[in-house]
Amino acid sequence: MARTGVSRWRDPRLAFAIKWIASLIQIAGYALTAFDMTPWNLYLFLAGVLGWFAVGVLWNDRAIMLIHLVALGAMIAGLISG
Template sequence: MATEISRASDHGQMAFLVKWGASIIQIMGYAATGFGWSPWNLYLFLVGVLGWLMVGVLWKDRAIMLVHLVALGAMLAGMASQ
C-alpha cells in the first residue's frame, strides 16, 4: 500500500514538473513567434507539445493526448514541407 502511494506521488510530481516546464516552453515559443525568431519558435512549440502529450499520458487524459497528437502531426507535416 505504501509503495502504491509513493508511486502515485512520484507520478503526480513528474506530471506537475512536465506540465509547468512544457507551459513555460510554449510561452517562449509564442514570444519567439512574436519576435520572428524562426525556426526557434517551432522547436520550442515542438518541445512544449511533446511535454503536454506526456502529461496527457501520465494523467491518462485522452482529450489532452488527442489535441497534442494532432498538433504534433500538423507541426511535423508543416516542418517537413518547408
C-alpha cells in the first residue's frame, strides 16, 4: 500500500528492492563467468542491467540510465554476434 502522496512507482522501497535484487543477479552472473557458463552468465547480466536501468528511471538518474543502456547494447551485440 502506497503512503499518502507517494506513488507506488516513486516509493523508495521499490528502488531499494530492485537495486539489491539486480546487484545479486549480477554477482551471480560474475560467478557463472568464472565457471565459463556462457550464455547463462549473459542472461543474468541482462537481467541485472535491466534492473539497474529501472532504478535509474525511478531515481531520474540519467548517468545510471546511460551506463546501463550502453552495457545492454554491448551485451545484445555480443549475443547476436556470438
